[in-house]
Amino acid sequence: MNTFFKADEPLQRVDGKMKVTGAAKYAAEYVLPDCRYAVLVTSSIAKGRIKSLDTKAASNAPGVIAVISYLNAIRPPGYAADNEHPTEPATGGQPHRVFYDNKVYFNGQPIAMVVADTFERATYAAHLVKAQYIVEEHLTDLNKNLDKGVLPASAKKNPKSPLADYDRGVVDGYKTAPVKLEMEYEHPAEMHNPMELQAIVAHWETDDKLTLYDKVQGTQPTQQNFAKEWKLPPENVKVIAPFVGGAFGNALHNWPHETAAIIAAKMIKKPVKLMLTREQMFFMVGYRPGTFQRIGIGANRDGKLVGISHFSIGQTSSYEEFTESVLQQTRMMYTAPNVSTRYRILPMDVSTPIWMRGPGEATGAFALESALDEIAYELNIDPLELRIINHTDQDPERNMPWSTKYLKECFKLGAEAIGWNKRPLKAGTLSDGPWKIGYGMAVGTFGANRRSAKVRAKLFANGSLLLQSAVTDIGPGTGTAMVGIATDAIGIPADQITFQLGNSEFPVAGNQGGSSTVNSVGSAVLAVCDVLKQKLLEMANQNMPEFKSATLEQVTFSNGGLQLKGGSAKTTIGDLMKKSGSADLDLIEEAKPGPEAAKYSKYSYSVHFVEVRVHSITGRIQVTKAVTCADAGKIINMKTAGNQMIGGVTGGIGMALTEDAVMDHRFGRYMTKDLADYHVPVHADVPHIEVRFVDKPDYIVDPMGTKGIGEIAIIGVAPAIANAIFNATGKRIRQLPITPDKLI
Amino acid sequence: MEKENATPNPRRDFLKKSSLITAVALTPTAAIKAADNQLDERIAQAIENVPCSIEINGTKHTMKIDPRITLLDLLRERLHLTGTKKGCDYGQCGACTVHVDGQRVNSCLTLAVMNDGKKVTTIEGLANGSELHPMQAAFIKHDGFQCGYCTPGQIMSAVACIREGHADNEGEIREFMSGNICRCGAYPNIVAAIQEVKKGGKNI
Numbered sequence: 001m002n003t004f005f006k007a008d009e010p011l012q013r014v015d016g017k018m019k020v021t022g023a024a025k026y027a028a029e030y031v032l033p034d035c036r037y038a039v040l041v042t043s044s045i046a047k048g049r050i051k052s053l054d055t056k057a058a059s060n061a062p063g064v065i066a067v068i069s070y071l072n073a074i075r076p077p078g079y080a081a082d083n084e085h086p087t088e089p090a091t092g093g094q095p096h097r098v099f100y101d102n103k104v105y106f107n108g109q110p111i112a113m114v115v116a117d118t119f120e121r122a123t124y125a126a127h128l129v130k131a132q133y134i135v136e137e138h139l140t141d142l143n144k145n146l147d148k149g150v151l152p153a154s155a156k157k158n159p160k161s162p163l164a165d166y167d168r169g170v171v172d173g174y175k176t177a178p179v180k181l182e183m184e185y186e187h188p189a190e191m192h193n194p195m196e197l198q199a200i201v202a203h204w205e206t207d208d209k210l211t212l213y214d215k216v217q218g219t220q221p222t223q224q225n226f227a228k229e230w231k232l233p234p235e236n237v238k239v240i241a242p243f244v245g246g247a248f249g250n251a252l253h254n255w256p257h258e259t260a261a262i263i264a265a266k267m268i269k270k271p272v273k274l275m276l277t278r279e280q281m282f283f284m285v286g287y288r289p290g291t292f293q294r295i296g297i298g299a300n301r302d303g304k305l306v307g308i309s310h311f312s313i314g315q316t317s318s319y320e321e322f323t324e325s326v327l328q329q330t331r332m333m334y335t336a337p338n339v340s341t342r343y344r345i346l347p348m349d350v351s352t353p354i355w356m357r358g359p360g361e362a363t364g365a366f367a368l369e370s371a372l373d374e375i376a377y378e379l380n381i382d383p384l385e386l387r388i389i390n391h392t393d394q395d396p397e398r399n400m401p402w403s404t405k406y407l408k409e410c411f412k413l414g415a416e417a418i419g420w421n422k423r424p425l426k427a428g429t430l431s432d433g434p435w436k437i438g439y440g441m442a443v444g445t446f447g448a449n450r451r452s453a454k455v456r457a458k459l460f461a462n463g464s465l466l467l468q469s470a471v472t473d474i475g476p477g478t479g480t481a482m483v484g485i486a487t488d489a490i491g492i493p494a495d496q497i498t499f500q501l502g503n504s505e506f507p508v509a510g511n512q513g514g515s516s517t518v519n520s521v522g523s524a525v526l527a528v529c530d531v532l533k534q535k536l537l538e539m540a541n542q543n544m545p546e547f548k549s550a551t552l553e554q555v556t557f558s559n560g561g562l563q564l565k566g567g568s569a570k571t572t573i574g575d576l577m578k579k580s581g582s583a584d585l586d587l588i589e590e591a592k593p594g595p596e597a598a599k600y601s602k603y604s605y606s607v608h609f610v611e612v613r614v615h616s617i618t619g620r621i622q623v624t625k626a627v628t629c630a631d632a633g634k635i636i637n638m639k640t641a642g643n644q645m646i647g648g649v650t651g652g653i654g655m656a657l658t659e660d661a662v663m664d665h666r667f668g669r670y671m672t673k674d675l676a677d678y679h680v681p682v683h684a685d686v687p688h689i690e691v692r693f694v695d696k697p698d699y700i701v702d703p704m705g706t707k708g709i710g711e712i713a714i715i716g717v718a719p720a721i722a723n724a725i726f727n728a729t730g731k732r733i734r735q736l737p738i739t740p741d742k743l744i
Numbered sequence: 745m746e747k748e749n750a751t752p753n754p755r756r757d758f759l760k761k762s763s764l765i766t767a768v769a770l771t772p773t774a775a776i777k778a779a780d781n782q783l784d785e786r787i788a789q790a791i792e793n794v795p796c797s798i799e800i801n802g803t804k805h806t807m808k809i810d811p812r813i814t815l816l817d818l819l820r821e822r823l824h825l826t827g828t829k830k831g832c833d834y835g836q837c838g839a840c841t842v843h844v845d846g847q848r849v850n851s852c853l854t855l856a857v858m859n860d861g862k863k864v865t866t867i868e869g870l871a872n873g874s875e876l877h878p879m880q881a882a883f884i885k886h887d888g889f890q891c892g893y894c895t896p897g898q899i900m901s902a903v904a905c906i907r908e909g910h911a912d913n914e915g916e917i918r919e920f921m922s923g924n925i926c927r928c929g930a931y932p933n934i935v936a937a938i939q940e941v942k943k944g945g946k947n948i
Contacts, residue, residue, distance in 0.1 A: 012884055019892030020880040020899060022827015022867035029826035062788030119821060120812040121788075195831045195839055195893040195927050245829070245893030246927050278832040475890030475928045639887045643930055647890060650929025675836040675925065683918040686931040 011487075011494050011637055014479045015243075024243045028199035030213040032271040035201065036065055037119040038264050039126040040257060040280060041112040043104045046138035046668025047349040050102040050111060050131050057128035058114050063121030065268050067129065069112035073099035073263050078229040093320040096284075096352070098256035099263065104133065105319050106351040107669040108283025110256050115264050115272060138349040140668040142290050142315045143186065149313040149344030152323045163323050166331060166341045168396065173338025174307030177298025179378055185295065185367040187718075187736035189315070189661040190288040190654075191281065192356050193680055194474075196245020198285050199275035200258050202265040211238045214258060217251040218511030219470045219504035225254045226262065242502030244474040244512075248651070249355040250286045251474070252513050257284065279673040286354025287661060289314040289322065293367040297374075303381045303389040307338030310368065316345045317352040324360030329445050329715075330368050331397040332601065334390040349668055355513065357651055358715040361446055366655075366736065369442035369719035374732065377427065383723065384411060384420060384441055395601035403448065403600040403700035404707075410607040410629040413692040414441065417627040418609035428730035435613040437624075438728025444715030448602035448633070448698065448707035449516040452592030454507035455524035459532055459585040463560050463574035464496040467528070471509035471521050472502050475647075476710060477640035478517055484636050485522045485704060489529035491557035492573065499525075507588050515604065515708030518636060523591035523702045531589055533557055536573060539580040544571060593702075600700050605631040606712035608649065608720040614728045619740030623653055623721060627690040633707030634697035641709055646689040648713020654681045655714070656721035660737050796860045800825070801869025811857050815849075816840045818856040819866060827867035827896045831925070838924030841897040841904075842866050848904035850923075867896035870903070878946055879903050882937035890928035898924045902938045903948055911942040 018024040043050075055067040079097045098110050112129045116122035139145060155164040174180055201213040210230065216222040219239040227234040244251065261274040276285070291314040298306040310330040316322040327341035358365075376383035391408065394401050415421070423439035424430055430437040458466040467486060473479055479499040487494045500506065509521050537555060540547035540562055546569035547555070547562070556563045563570035571579075611625035628645045635641045658679035662672045672678040697705020718736060725743070726732050733742050793808035800823065809818065816833070819825040819842070828851055831839030835853040842851045843865040851864075870877045879899050882888070889895040901924045905911050910920035917938050918931075926934065941948065 013887065015892070016884040016887075016889075017876070017880075019889055019895050020867075020876065020883050021871055022825070022896045024892050025826065026829075026893060028830075029820070031824055060784060062784045062792070118810065118813075119817055120810045124812070193927060195829070195837060195891065195925065197830060197832075244891060246891040248927070275830065278834060278836075475892070477890065640890075643887045643890055643928075643933060646932055647929030650931060651927075674834050675832050676834070680925060680927055681929070681931075682922040682925055683931050683935070684922040686918075686929065688914070689932050 011480060011484050013477050013640065014483050014499065026196050026243050026245050027201065027213050027215040027241065028273060028275045030201050032201060032203055035271040035273050036115050036117060036268060037122040038113050038115045038261055038272050038274040039122040040110045040260065040274070041114065041126050041129045042280065042283060043107060043109040043111050043131070045104055045133050045135050046107040046140055048104050048136040049134045050104065051134050052132045053112060054130040055112065058125040061121065061125035061128060063116040063118055064114060064125045065117065066115040066264065067112060068099065068115065068264055068267060070099045070101050074267055075100070076229045076259060076263070077231040095254065095320055096256050098259045106283070106317065106349055107667065108280065108351065110260055110284065113260050113264060115268055138668045140348050140350055140663060141665045142313070142346055142348065143292060145346055146292055146313055149346045152343070152345055153321055154323065155343070162325060162328065163343050166339070169307065169338030171340050172296060172307070172309050174296045174298030174309055177306035178301055179375065180296065180298035181371065181375055181378060182296045183371055183374060183734060185293045185370060185734045187291055187363065187366065189290040190356060190659045191661050191678055192248040192250035192286065193281060193675065193678065194246030194248055194250065197276050197278060197281060198255065198257060200261045201271055201273045202261040203271040204265050204269070208232055209236045210262065211240065213240045215244055215247070215251050216241050217244065217247050217472055217474055217513055219472060219502060220508065221511050222254055223504040229259065237504070239504040240502065241472050244472050247474040248357045249359060249513065252511050253286055253354045255285050278675065282661065282670045282673045282678070284351050286352060288356035288363070289316065289353035291326065291363050295367050295371045297371045299375055299379060301379065303379055303386050305334050305336035305390050308336050309340040311342045312364065313344040313346055315348050315350060315353065317350055318347045320352040321345065322353045324355055324363070326360040326364040329361055329364050332395050333443065333445060335392045335396060336390065357648065358444070358446065358711045361444065361711065362655065362715045362718065365442065365444050365716045366718045369716055370722050370734065373440065373719070373723040373726065380425065382425060384415060387411070387443060398601055400599065400601045403602040404633065404696065404698040405603070405605065406631040406694040406696055407443070407605045407607070409694045410605060410631050413694070414607045414609045414627050414629040417690050417692060418611065418625065420609065423727065427727050430728070434616050436616055436728040437611065437613055438724045438726065439609070439611050440720045440722065440724030440727055441607060441609045442716040442720035442723060444606040444608065444712045445603045446515055446708065446711040446715055448519065448604050448701045449514045450519040450523065450593045450702050451510050451516055452590060453509045453520040453524040454588050454590045455521065455528045456507045456588045457528040457532055457585070459573070461574060461577045461584060463492065463572055465490070465492050466498050466500065467525060468500045468506040469509045469521050469524070470501070470504055470506040471517055472512045474512050476644050477637065478512065480640055481518050481636045482522060482525050485525045486529055489526055490533055492560050496560065515710045515712070518704070518706045519702045519708055522636070522704050522706060524589060526703050527591040528587065528589040531587060532585060535585060536562060536576060539576055539582060540571065543576070543580045597700055602698070602701050602707070604633070604707040604709065604712045606716055608652070608717045610720050610724045612721060612724040612728055614725060614743060619743035621657055621725060621738065621740065621743070624687050626687060627692065628713065629692040630709060630712055631694045632709045632712065633701060634705035635693045635695045636704065636706060641693065642691040644709045645691045645713045648710070649689050649717050650681050650686050651714045652717020653685055653721065655736060656718040657737050657739070658685070794857050796857050798856070798859050799863045801866060809856055811855065813856045814852050815842070815854045815856045815859055815864070816851040819851065825866050825868055829893055829896055831894065837894070838901055839894050839897040841900040841924065843900060843904060848901050867900060870899065877903070878941050878944060878948055879937070882941045886933045886937040886940065887930065888934040888937040889926070889930050894924060894926045898926065898934055902934070905938065906942050906948060911938055914939065
């Protein structure tokens, strides 16, 4: 049973009832009159040109309205005009232009699309489209081309970019340490695989007004992208996404299928619905790039780190540069005087990756936190103790103070909960029959990001409050958190507050990503509530003699009303508005980070502790216990925040033990292309997970004191598991996923 | 569908235009003629309209349906019962779980016509009017979801799991719920919800 929250205690999810009754509507579930179905046909080669495309049989199949390809597709006017391969070597590039020409850049690329009156007819006809290719030699194997990596364009332009080469102290100073290790780590491409398939309903309301019901993490970023692509004023593009069935990063980018559906809707002059198949989800909507890392680490006998050198190379596509922050944790987490990081990318004939939960940081933490564990054994020092020895009270990368850092409290909370003191220092000592038992831990960190955001508030004469923001909710419970912030701020009961989201016409909000939503949008909720309170106070000053000279400090806002502190005078908001003859209040407020924030380094922290059992004969691995602790600032809702943490640990179990997108490099094509081949954790893989929050506010980041949870929940989980497996078996596996064959 | 077949099909115009637009004649004249005569549609109509009667959430639906349509797509695309979710279409994720004659079934793996004469319950039919089913209430209480997309399938499966007698302890629940994937990773909370309903002892 859960112990991190009392189920009855915090605010329940405001959209919970809709989700448990099937009333919540996701992208493909909007019913538009005359809507037609589109099904994509994809390439079976990784690189080359389409020699011929036979669409005759498909066009003649019953119910088919159009077969669209580069041969007949209308061109979005905003497509870049160049006909040439846009990047070689990678220089930034651009998103794939679907149906632009006959070139194939990756296996599984959309090359045609059938539109029909029913899904069955479209699916059947799509199988009738036949392509012939001029095949060119492709490059898809990262590990065989590690020497071909390039510096990202942004790092070339700006040597201060976090992606640029970084040196502190002496280059490769770790080599001078009395104890030093050099290791190589790698993990394969991993697929986000949210449960909701990527889907879109595209509808041209008029020739120049487009409405999209789309699975996206940002309604307004999507609006801007498609406004640019179709050369429309942004207000002519409306994006609706109040419910998003998971995304984990893969809806932070707009993908070829979205443009394809918009093209089809334009061509047939009817709404078009397109939902990818699970197989197609492996080929064109991003993934965590396969990455190879090399670490050199050196320490003194007392455990003080002398240096870390960390090299990383990840894959990107040939046409669009993708980068992520793999090496940040290595630069800022530990005191080591000599730190060098090198980040490279390798453009290949694959589709573009996209940030996947704990983007980059989860990749880097696997190598760094494994390496810390490895050197701890070498030094015969407890790995938790080693981290305390190298704990730093200011950011060694930027020489700035931390806004807040309660990492040591996380260590304490987690060590107690898992029973860390029972962990044997020597690997391979604990067992229970054929099961070897081990304990491991690792640290994760992610920037406490905040952007500017606006929120609209409508306060009605009955005292109820409506809040609106363009932000989306991919699952963390954004609406619930916002209602929680508002009810705390203005004292209107939660059941009288509605938070509407997922509509590009609502006030400004960016993508839901980078653990920034509560920090950014929550601040705007607070700002708009502050103005409402001021306005209500003014009404009371003018219309209620008892409140005549009252200031904000002298008034409490609670139970839907105002009360003088230390007095009996009070009123409900509804009565006050009536008495004042006030119309509904309707206002928009913006909140943005202040200059003070720039003086600090701001991070959330997590520490994950796990117990694993490894079967000595079969190599079967089970995570039997997990404790996850976070310094994520003030926790707005223990229930939804705790759920995010267990979700991150679950994702980390997948990363550590099961998830592996296997490509057959002869064809440059993934062989794992459904959930039977690509294993995400299921119920049986996930134990009871304990969650602990430090729950101390960080007012440098934002006025609520929050720091962000979504990313740190997964960052560090995979190395914690790898470290536990070493503790159980004495076998160090540096290639994810750690499958039984690697242990026997 | 019947309605659409009765109206002149606008696709003819599009195909004709598109063959003119594209210099490469993708749609040969003969095919356009066949399409003009609506021969293909007439043949299709004969084989794509199979009579079928299914009781869904207590309401009998008598329809003529394409034999290729899955129960899942019938629910979502024809009847607009979109509470049942499509997560893979291969029977691997459980998001489409419904009850057919009381048994939990992946509705993407069963053709709609195979369910002629059967009784189907979907998530929309689980609550008693505005009163939530105990499993739905327990999922809210224990926060057994995040994005909500797998949730209807988890709940339908969870109800069946208890009815089957496979919910006696955490380990058993995890095993017998493993056909329902939750990528958000709310598993421990789902298990807690199922345990509470099981312990509540109500006849669900």
